[in-house]
Amino acid sequence: MEIKKTVQDLTVVSNISLNKRHFLLELVAPEPLPMMLPGQFVQVLVKDSPTTFLRRPFSIHQADHRRNSIILLVQIKGEGTRHLSHLREGEKLNVIYPLGNSFSLPTTKKVLLVGGGCGVAPLLFLSQFLNQNSIRPTILVGFRTKEEVSEIETYAKYGEIFITTDDGTEGEHGLVVDHSIFQKDHLPFDKIYCCGPDAMMHAVARIAKMQEIDCEVSLENTMACGFGVCLCCITPTDRGNERVCVEGPVFNTKRLKWK
Amino acid sequence: MTNLSVNIAGLTFKNPVTTASGTFGYGDEFGDFMDLGRIGGVFVKAVTGSNREGNAYPRMAETASGMLNSVGLQNKGVDHFIKEIYPRIKDFDTHIIVNVSGSTLEEYVEVASRINELDKIPAIELNISCPNVKQGGMAFGTVPAMSTEVTRAVRDVYKKVLMVKLSPNVTSIIEIAKAVVDGGADVLTLVNTLLGMAIDAERRRPILSTITGGLSGPAIKPIALRMVWQVHNAVNVPVIGLGGIMNATDAIEFLLAGSSAIQVGTANFIDPAISVKIVEGIEAYMQKHGITDVNELIGGLRTE
Ligand SMILES: Cc1cc2nc3c(=O)[nH]c(=O)nc-3n(C[C@H](O)[C@H](O)[C@H](O)COP(=O)(O)OP(=O)(O)OC[C@H]3O[C@@H](n4cnc5c(N)ncnc54)[C@H](O)[C@@H]3O)c2cc1C
Ligand SMILES: Cc1cc2nc3c(=O)[nH]c(=O)nc-3n(C[C@H](O)[C@H](O)[C@H](O)COP(=O)(O)O)c2cc1C
Ligand code: FES
Numbered sequence: 001m002e003i004k005k006t007v008q009d010l011t012v013v014s015n016i017s018l019n020k021r022h023f024l025l026e027l028v029a030p031e032p033l034p035m036m037l038p039g040q041f042v043q044v045l046v047k048d049s050p051t052t053f054l055r056r057p058f059s060i061h062q063a064d065h066r067r068n069s070i071i072l073l074v075q076i077k078g079e080g081t082r083h084l085s086h087l088r089e090g091e092k093l094n095v096i097y098p099l100g101n102s103f104s105l106p107t108t109k110k111v112l113l114v115g116g117g118c119g120v121a122p123l124l125f126l127s128q129f130l131n132q133n134s135i136r137p138t139i140l141v142g143f144r145t146k147e148e149v150s151e152i153e154t155y156a157k158y159g160e161i162f163i164t165t166d167d168g169t170e171g172e173h174g175l176v177v178d179h180s181i182f183q184k185d186h187l188p189f190d191k192i193y194c195c196g197p198d199a200m201m202h203a204v205a206r207i208a209k210m211q212e213i214d215c216e217v218s219l220e221n222t223m224a225c226g227f228g229v230c231l232c233c234i235t236p237t238d239r240g241n242e243r244v245c246v247e248g249p250v251f252n253t254k255r256l257k258w259k
Numbered sequence: 260m261t262n263l264s265v266n267i268a269g270l271t272f273k274n275p276v277t278t279a280s281g282t283f284g285y286g287d288e289f290g291d292f293m294d295l296g297r298i299g300g301v302f303v304k305a306v307t308g309s310n311r312e313g314n315a316y317p318r319m320a321e322t323a324s325g326m327l328n329s330v331g332l333q334n335k336g337v338d339h340f341i342k343e344i345y346p347r348i349k350d351f352d353t354h355i356i357v358n359v360s361g362s363t364l365e366e367y368v369e370v371a372s373r374i375n376e377l378d379k380i381p382a383i384e385l386n387i388s389c390p391n392v393k394q395g396g397m398a399f400g401t402v403p404a405m406s407t408e409v410t411r412a413v414r415d416v417y418k419k420v421l422m423v424k425l426s427p428n429v430t431s432i433i434e435i436a437k438a439v440v441d442g443g444a445d446v447l448t449l450v451n452t453l454l455g456m457a458i459d460a461e462r463r464r465p466i467l468s469t470i471t472g473g474l475s476g477p478a479i480k481p482i483a484l485r486m487v488w489q490v491h492n493a494v495n496v497p498v499i500g501l502g503g504i505m506n507a508t509d510a511i512e513f514l515l516a517g518s519s520a521i522q523v524g525t526a527n528f529i530d531p532a533i534s535v536k537i538v539e540g541i542e543a544y545m546q547k548h549g550i551t552d553v554n555e556l557i558g559g560l561r562t563e
Contacts (some may be wrong), residue, residue, distance in 0.1 A: 232319035
């Protein structure tokens with residue numbers, strides 16, 4: 001399905017710091033929000049930041065059609081994201097959206113969502129979407145440490161939630177792939193959706209393959225345009241090099257030709 | 260009434276604003292953002308003899324006021340272009356110009372002669388300047404004798420307007436420009452990207468998979484302007500200028516330096532409607548300065 005893309009000035013309605021490295025940015029649209037699907041992303045223009053020349057891509061964390069707003073979950077990485085963390089209520093942000101494809105609707109109810117770092121961002125929108133389709137997923141998210149564990153109550157509304165921390169200060173100790181959920185010979189899932197650091201997605205994809213579970217991942221390749229014209233963001237697939245910003249960011253791991 | 264139209268080697272453009280190859284896809288990707296009928300022309304992504312997957316990821320690095328790319332001419336080849344893409348773009352209300360690329364002389368000639376058969380393509384832009392392909396590519400654009408040879412070979416088979424896109428990665432742009440004109444080019448386009456490099460110091464690794472790549476964006480504008488000026492003064496064929504144009508003022512500077520039309524490249528990534536805004540900005544500038552014909556601006560730099 002083709003969804004029309006637009007360039008709009010959205011207004012910041014809130015900018016909430018979750019911890020030292022993460023914040024939630026709520027942006028309200030001047031016109032009714034376009035139709036959006038979980039997995040899709042926005043391209044944000046960072047103004048008045050000389051070193052931030054290109055736009056910055058962020059997944060849609062939540063879309064609230066009643067408030068006519070979208071929420072981004074952002075991790076501070078460099079100059080661009082630091083700049084965004086200082087935005088105040090009422091300031092405008094120029095955004096191109098919605099971009100990319102989306103997670104597919106599963107044909108099973110036994111669904112596992114796995115996220116790590118800022119890779120959890122699209123999973124909240126996805127769990128809401130699954131709920132609307134009468135699916136309550138199991139949600140596993142990994143954080144660095146207790147201080148960074150956030151939005152757990154929100155996720156808990158949509159599914160059963162499990163967490164890991166790298167340092168063991170909350171939930172199970174270790175990386176998400178070390179979680180006891182994965183220690184079974186037969187995982188009770190028919191579909192896994194995963195987003196996070198490359199190493200994590202590779203590890204989850206391996207488990208899914210071994211157990212013959214269908215798996216979709218959302219990739220975060222660096223982008224110049226975000227709407228399919230520069231061919232910078234490609235990933236090798238069974239159909240040759242495909243654009244993460246158009247044919248992705250969501251790919252079934254069966255189709256990816258990972259090294 | 261202000262006149263924005265320009266005539267380049269017999270081809271009339273409704274205004275001097277066009278979009279650069281590799282930064283505008285095949286044009287239809289911009290349908291959600293702007294009306295293609297508002298700009299003078301679209302230079303589509305490079306077309307080669309057969310399918311090319313391009314270089315490995317990562318292919319892009321952001322740099323101060325610009326970016327490096329090493330896409331490497333990824334495209335599905337001339338057959339696919341003619342069968343699948345041409346039918347869907349041929350009736351746009353603007354000139355569609357094909358960027359013809361290759362690694363060998365034979366490949367350039369083959370692609371050019373196939374594109375020659377397409378009614379709705381009034382011109383080609385011969386890309387002898389891509390820094391991102393291992394053999395051929397840029398060599399054709401950096402050695403004058405080879406530039407003449409490839410231009411002449413394509414000239415023999417291509418019957419419409421032949422534009423040749425020059426590489427800035429040369430000691431004397433004038434020498435190359437003259438060599439290409441000798442080969443029979445109707446129009447010169449300049450510049451392509453400048454060869455550059457980016458390093459991740461933390462990891463002690465290059466950012467691009469190819470180590471080096473092509474620099475574009477505002478970082479290259481002063482160099483591009485200088486080259487347009489030099490070439491405009493040295494040859495008697497029209498020049499189409501580009502390199503770091505982000506707004507109407509940049510575009511006007513290129514017109515003043517001697518460009519008969521301009522191309523908008525990297526700026527499309529940041530604002531996909533920027534080319535239309537540049538048309539409007541040129542019009543506003545003309546009104547402000549009481550200029551009725553855009554042709555007065557072309558080469559209109561005052562140097563005394
Ligand atoms: C489709 C997509 C969705 C994304 N969703 C989110 C999200 O919901 N929340 C979020 O916080 N981030 C998300 N990201 C990542 C985010 O875009 C980058 O973190 C951001 O662009 C960094 O900008 P910066 O100016 O702060 O950092 P920069 O100064 O640009 O970079 C800081 C460091 O991070 C590295 N880096 C930057 N971008 C990337 C990247 N895409 N992949 C790997 N390394 C990178 C740089 O090489 C550099 O070392 C997403 C990326 C993509 C492609
Ligand atoms: C991602 C990317 C892909 C490009 N691909 C092509 C190409 O296929 N053929 C070509 O002649 N030039 C290509 N170019 C070069 C541009 O057309 C243009 O010459 C260059 O970017 C300088 O202009 P700018 O600074 O306005 O972008 C490409 C540039 C970029 C950034
Ligand atoms: S970022 Fe330009 S094609 Fe994907």
